[in-house]
Amino acid sequence: MMSPAHYLFLSLALFLIGCIGVVTRRNVIVVLMSIELILNAVNINLVLFSRIFGDVAGQVFALFIIADAAAEATVGLGIIIAFFRNRETVEADEMDLLKW
Amino acid sequence: MVATTSYFFDHLWLIPLFPLISAVLMLLIGRVVPKGAVNFFCVGSVFLSFVHAAGAALALLTLDPAHRVFQQILFEWVTPGPIPAVGGPVPFIADWGYLLDPLSCVMILVVTGAGFLIHVYSIGYMSREGGYYRFFGYLNLFMFSMLTLVLANNLLLLFVGWEGVGLGSYLLIGFYFLKKSASDAGKKAFLVNRVGDIGFLLGIFFIAATFGTVRFTSQGLGDPVAFAGINETLAAMLNQGRLLIGGPVLTAIALLLFVGATGKSAQLPLYVWLPDTTEGPTPVSALIHAATMVTAGVYMVARMNAIYQVAPIAMDIIALVGALTAIFAASMALAHTDIKKVLAYATVSQLGYMFLALGVGAFSAGVFHLMTYALVTALLFLGAGSVIHALSGEQDLRKMGGLWNTVPATSRPFLIATLAIAGMPPLAGFFSKDEILGHAFSRSASIDRYLFLWLVGVITAGLTAFYMFRLLFLAFFGLSRVSPAVEHHIHESPKTMTVPLMILAAFSIVGGWFALPTLWGSKSSFEEFLEPVMTGVIPETVAVKFAHHTLLIEGLLVGISVGVAGLGIWLAYILYLKHPQLHSKVASWPRLHNVLIHKYYVDEIYDAVFVNRIKDLSIAFGLFDAKVIDGLGVNGATWFARGLSRVSIWWDKWVVDGLVNLVGKLTRSLSHPIRMFQTGVFSSYGVFILIGLAILLAYYGLHMQVLVRGLR
Numbered sequence: 069m070m071s072p073a074h075y076l077f078l079s080l081a082l083f084l085i086g087c088i089g090v091v092t093r094r095n096v097i098v099v100l101m102s103i104e105l106i107l108n109a110v111n112i113n114l115v116l117f118s119r120i121f122g123d124v125a126g127q128v129f130a131l132f133i134i135a136d137a138a139a140e141a142t143v144g145l146g147i148i149i150a151f152f153r154n155r156e157t158v159e160a161d162e163m164d165l166l167k168w
Numbered sequence: 169m170v171a172t173t174s175y176f177f178d179h180l181w182l183i184p185l186f187p188l189i190s191a192v193l194m195l196l197i198g199r200v201v202p203k204g205a206v207n208f209f210c211v212g213s214v215f216l217s218f219v220h221a222a223g224a225a226l227a228l229l230t231l232d233p234a235h236r237v238f239q240q241i242l243f244e245w246v247t248p249g250p251i252p253a254v255g256g257p258v259p260f261i262a263d264w265g266y267l268l269d270p271l272s273c274v275m276i277l278v279v280t281g282a283g284f285l286i287h288v289y290s291i292g293y294m295s296r297e298g299g300y301y302r303f304f305g306y307l308n309l310f311m312f313s314m315l316t317l318v319l320a321n322n323l324l325l326l327f328v329g330w331e332g333v334g335l336g337s338y339l340l341i342g343f344y345f346l347k348k349s350a351s352d353a354g355k356k357a358f359l360v361n362r363v364g365d366i367g368f369l370l371g372i373f374f375i376a377a378t379f380g381t382v383r384f385t386s387q388g389l390g391d392p393v394a395f396a397g398i399n400e401t402l403a404a405m406l407n408q409g410r411l412l413i414g415g416p417v418l419t420a421i422a423l424l425l426f427v428g429a430t431g432k433s434a435q436l437p438l439y440v441w442l443p444d445t446t447e448g449p450t451p452v453s454a455l456i457h458a459a460t461m462v463t464a465g466v467y468m469v470a471r472m473n474a475i476y477q478v479a480p481i482a483m484d485i486i487a488l489v490g491a492l493t494a495i496f497a498a499s500m501a502l503a504h505t506d507i508k509k510v511l512a513y514a515t516v517s518q519l520g521y522m523f524l525a526l527g528v529g530a531f532s533a534g535v536f537h538l539m540t541y542a543l544v545t546a547l548l549f550l551g552a553g554s555v556i557h558a559l560s561g562e563q564d565l566r567k568m569g570g571l572w573n574t575v576p577a578t579s580r581p582f583l584i585a586t587l588a589i590a591g592m593p594p595l596a597g598f599f600s601k602d603e604i605l606g607h608a609f610s611r612s613a614s615i616d617r618y619l620f621l622w623l624v625g626v627i628t629a630g631l632t633a634f635y636m637f638r639l640l641f642l643a644f645f646g647l648s649r650v651s652p653a654v655e656h657h658i659h660e661s662p663k664t665m666t667v668p669l670m671i672l673a674a675f676s677i678v679g680g681w682f683a684l685p686t687l688w689g690s691k692s693s694f695e696e697f698l699e700p701v702m703t704g705v706i707p708e709t710v711a712v713k714f715a716h717h718t719l720l721i722e723g724l725l726v727g728i729s730v731g732v733a734g735l736g737i738w739l740a741y742i743l744y745l746k747h748p749q750l751h752s753k754v755a756s757w758p759r760l761h762n763v764l765i766h767k768y769y770v771d772e773i774y775d776a777v778f779v780n781r782i783k784d785l786s787i788a789f790g791l792f793d794a795k796v797i798d799g800l801g802v803n804g805a806t807w808f809a810r811g812l813s814r815v816s817i818w819w820d821k822w823v824v825d826g827l828v829n830l831v832g833k834l835t836r837s838l839s840h841p842i843r844m845f846q847t848g849v850f851s852s853y854g855v856f857i858l859i860g861l862a863i864l865l866a867y868y869g870l871h872m873q874v875l876v877r878g879l880r
Contacts, residue, residue, distance in 0.1 A: 091854040099851070164848035 075116045082109035096151075096158045100144045107137045176223035180240050180266045183220045183276060184315035186213040191308035198301025210304035211287045214311055218280035225273045236700060237388035239321050241265035246324060251376060258380030258396075267321035267384060271701040274535060275318035275467055278542045282459040283311050285668035289550050290451040292664035293557060297449070303343060307455065310336030314460050318467060323372045323382040323398075326468065330368070330432065333461045334361050340456060341448040353444035360441040364431015368468075371424030375475075378417060379405070384471060399474045406478065413478045422475055422482035425468065426489075433465025435523055436493045439516045440771055443500075446508035450553030453508060458515045458545035463538045466522045473531045473702055484617075487527025487608075491624040494520030496768070498631035502638075503764035505565045507552045510639050514589065515545050517632060521604055524625060528618060530607035531702040532695040537604055539694075540596035540679045544588045547672035551582035554661045554669065555643060560654050565639065570648035574658050577666035579644045581673035586640045588676040590633035591733045598730070599680030601629060603692070605729055606722070629729050633736030641744040 082105050089102025111130045118126030152158055190213035198206060228236050245264040250257035268276075287307060294303050313332025320326040334357075342354030375398060376382050385397035405411045411418060429435065434442035445457045456462070469476060469486070476483055494517045501513035518541045525534035556563055558575045572579050588595035591602070605625045612618035650658070660666070682694035766772070845856070 087854075087858055091851050091858060093851075160851050161849050163850065166850065166853075167846040167848035 072116055072120060075112055079109045079112040079116070082106070082112070094160050096148050096160050096163070097145075099160060100141060100148070103144075104137055104141065107133055174224075174227040176220055176227045177238050177240070177268070179220060180224060180238070180268055180319070181242055183217045183224070183280070184266075184312050184319060186216045186220075187308040187311035187315070189213065191305050191312060194301050194305030194308065198305055201301070203295075203300055206301045206304050207291055210308050211284070211291065213308060214280060214284045214287050217311070217315065218284045221273075221276040221280040224268055225277055228268060228270070228273050233696075234700065237267070237269040237385070239265060239267050239385075239388035241321070241389070251380065260376060260380065260382075262322050262324040262382055264325060265321040265383075266319040267388065268319065269388070269701050270698045271467070271470060271535065272318050274539055274698070275463075276315060278463075278539050279311070279314050279318060279460050282542055282546045282672075283314075283455060285671055286451050286455040286459070286546060286550065289454075289553070289665050289668040290449075292662040293451055293553055294449065295662075299343070303340075303449065306336055306339045306343070307452075310340065310456060310461070314464070317464055321383060323375060323384070326471075327368065327372060330428075330464060330468075331365070333456070333464060334358060334365070334432075337361075337445070337452075337456050337461055340452040341445045343448050343452065347447070350447040353441075353447040356444055357441040360438050361431045364428045364438050366427075367424045368428020368431070371421055371428060374417075374421045374424060378411075378421065398472075402474055402478070411478075414480050418475060418479040419481050422472075422479035423485065425472055425475075426482060426486055429465030429469050429523075430489065431465070432468075433462050433519050433523070434493075434516050435465070435489050435520065436496065439493060439497065440774060442516055443509055443512040443767070446506070446512050450508065450549055450556060453512070454546045454549035454553065457512065458549050459542040462515060462519055463522070463542060466519065466526065466534055466538050469523070469526050470531045470535050470702070473526075476526070477529070483527050483529060485527070486523050487618075487621055490520045490523025490525070490527050491621045491628075492520070493517070494524060494628040495624050495631070496520075498628045498635065500764060500767045501635040502631065506563050507555065507565050507568070507639060507643060508549070508563055510565075510635060511545065511548050511552055514548070514632065514636065515541075517628060518545065518589070521601065521625065521628070524621060525604040525607065528604075528608045528611045528621065530604060532692075532698040533600065533603040533607050535698060536683065536692070536694050537600035540600040540676075541589070543672055543675045543679055544585050544597055547581060547585040547669060547676055548589065550665070550669055550672065551578055551585060554578040554665050555582075557661050557665070558658050559650060560657065562650070562654055565642040567649055567651055567654075568643045569646045569650065570644070571650075571658070572644040575660050577660055578669060581669040581676075582644070583640065584673040584676050586636045590636050590737060591629055591729060593726075593730065594677075594680070596676050596679035599683035599692075601625075602726055602729055603683060605629070606725055609725055626729055626732050630732040630736040633733035634740050637737045637740035638744050641740060645745055646748060 086102045086105030086107075086109060089105065090099050093099055093102065111133055114126040114130045114133070118124060118130075148158055151163070155162065190209040193209055194206065228238070241263045243264050244261060246260075246262040248260055251260040287304075290303065290307065294300055297303065310333060313329045313336055315329070317326055317329025317333060320329055338354045338358040341357055342351045344350045345354075372382060379396070379398050379401040381396040381398060381401060383395065383397045385399045386395045387397070389395055402411070406413065431438045442457055442462065446453055448457075476486070497513045497516035497520060501510045501517065504510045504513065518537070522534045522537050522541075525531070525537060555568070555571065555575065555578055558571070558578065559568065562568065584595065588597040591598045593599075605622060608618055608622040608625055612622055648655070682697075683692035763769070847853075
């Protein structure tokens with residue numbers, strides 16, 4: 069029988085992997101994929117606590133986040149393609165215009 | 169004092185007004201109206217003036233001789249208040265008022281009469297010229313000024329007319345303003361007149377300061393007490409012994425006024441402008457520079473005769489200047505070949521006669537000569553204009569000749585005028601010239617020096633006869649020397665030109681007959697008419713006396729002057745008609761001939777002494793302007809302003825802007841450490857978020873109990 073702690077550790081592991089991916093990887097597509105990992109870590113937590121407390125609101129939230137992630141991936145990829153057309157690169161550390 | 173009411177007296181103010189209205193009309197809208205309308209307005213207005221002048225003259229004649237004076241004050245014109253005068257301040261006032269007495273009556277008749285004929289003549293003469301309406305507008309403007317001059321009841325208004333005729337003269341001499349010589353002549357006339365006008369103006373100021381008034385007389389007004397006139401004030405001051413007869417004040421006034429007269433009436437040394445005025449259209453020469461404007465000086469001296477009669481030194485100077493002008497101008501006319509120039513010198517010479525008459529105290533004779541010569545010289549100029557018209561613009565006597573029968577309507581009146589100016593009885597010039605010479609001779613009975621003046625007058629009479637007949641013979645008799653190109657279309661002038669010539673010729677014959685009574689020893693009717701104006705204010709004992717001569721001496725005098733004139737005519741006949749080769753021999757005395765041709769080099773001397781010195785002065789002023797005013801002043805100010813702006817710029821740039829930039833830079837450098845966090849690389853932002861999350865987690869981890877209690 070798997071205790072809630074297992075789920076929480078899985079969720080934590082996914083979240084940490086995602087976070088590390090976001091801050092360390094240079095390819096923006098990989099960064100996007102890492103963000104998906106973080107979102108899914110959140111989803112696991114939501115569904116877990118939904119089951120524990122018997123409240124479906126958490127699962128509804130999870131479904132919303134999945135839809136949101138899909139939309140985010142679409143928009144993100146679109147931005148990346150547009151960026152690539154302009155700068156011919158998808159390297160994260162070359163994207164340094166968001167300052168001053 | 170008789171209260172006179174007559175239409176022409178009450179409407180005296182209309183006489184100058186008619187030409188003014190049409191002048192204004194012409195100069196405003198003349199460009200757009202047809203020629204017929206120009207003729208209608210301009211000639212018609214002068215005709216109306218003439219009718220009113222003649223009416224006023226007739227009305228004046230019906231009055232009792234002692235009361236032939238009428239004044240009309242239109243409005244108060246200049247009221248500057250009290251002015252300082254000898255014996256305390258007096259309330260000064262000058263009206264716009266008109267004075268009609270025998271003297272101004274003669275003048276308005278001459279001005280409007282000759283003026284009207286010359287206007288008619290101009291219709292023909294100017295018919296093919298450009299600026300037709302402009303010409304007539306100027307002529308009418310001139311007529312207005314001249315009538316204001318002669319009708320003015322005070323010196324200040326007279327001065328307005330005086331300057332107005334100067335302006336008209338300037339505009340008309342320079343009528344062909346594209347021709348340099350014409351515009352130069354206009355300027356010369358205007359400037360030379362300015363010299364005289366300064367004297368005249370000073371004289372007026374002197375009069376105002378001495379008498380406290382500039383009105384001529386208080387006669388002819390309803391209330392003479394409230395109205396001080398120069399004549400009455402002069403009489404009172406002489407009676408009270410506040411002024412001396414022949415004293416410095418009166419002499420100075422008389423001489424200053426005479427300086428003005430020498431300018432306007434072209435006397436030595438200011439006559440130089442008049443010969444040049446022939447650059448203008450010929451009717452202008454006839455109207456302004458023969459008949460009317462140049463007589464203004466004579467009129468003014470005659471008008472101020474009360475002052476002149478008590479300034480004997482000034483009178484002697486006038487007589488001398490007049491006599492010298494007469495003979496010099498006559499000698500200058502001897503050698504000229506330009507028909508209009510000869511006539512211009514003849515005019516100067518005759519004006520000299522008039523001043524000779526005024527100077528010997530024969531004021532009436534001077535005005536008489538003025539009247540007859542206004543008509544005669546106008547006729548001469550108009551005749552010359554007609555000849556020039558016939559010869560398509562030729563003015564050189566050497567290219568004329570034999571025109572006697574080609575242009576009969578011009579040549580006959582011209583002969584009459586020539587005889588008249590030469591002083592042949594019984595034409596107009598004979599009487600007036602003889603009266604002047606007679607008066608000069610009479611004065612010599614008591615004072616010898618007048619004999620010299622008489623002699624000069626007689627010689628001038630001979631010279632006049634000589635050069636006028638020289639002109640006549642060269643132009644109308646002998647063989648034709650007209651160039652073939654011109655010869656083809658010699659034509660008589662139109663009726664509008666020849667009819668005025670005939671009318672003037674008639675006047676040149678009968679104009680002198682006023683003086684017929686002098687032949688049997690009584691006073692001329694003209695002199696009698698003018699006498700009330702010319703009596704002056706001094707007691708009989710001091711007045712100029714003319715010795716009365718026996719009929720024999722009178723006859724001898726007449727015989728001498730006619731004889732001398734006849735001699736002149738005979739000489740001209742011999743030299744220019746009978747033996748034409750002779751005068752070329754005369755001309756071969758090169759030195760004398762040259763001196764005459766060059767008018768005694770007077771223009772050159774004036775150029776060297778005055779004109780060029782003034783030019784030098786102007787150049788010096790110009791240099792001063794360029795170097796000191798422009799150099800030091802203007803450029804210096806620029807330099808200074810530029811220096812100042814440099815300082816200002818420096819201050820602005822480094823101090824004012826510097827402070828602003830300092831604030832900016834300070835903010836920037838203070839914010840520098842914080843700014844370093846914003847790298848623009850989103851993964852570093854992720855790191856910051858994680859760090860923040862870690863801090864938050866660490867905080868809540870330490871206070872977990874609170875969280876858990878909250879969940880429960």
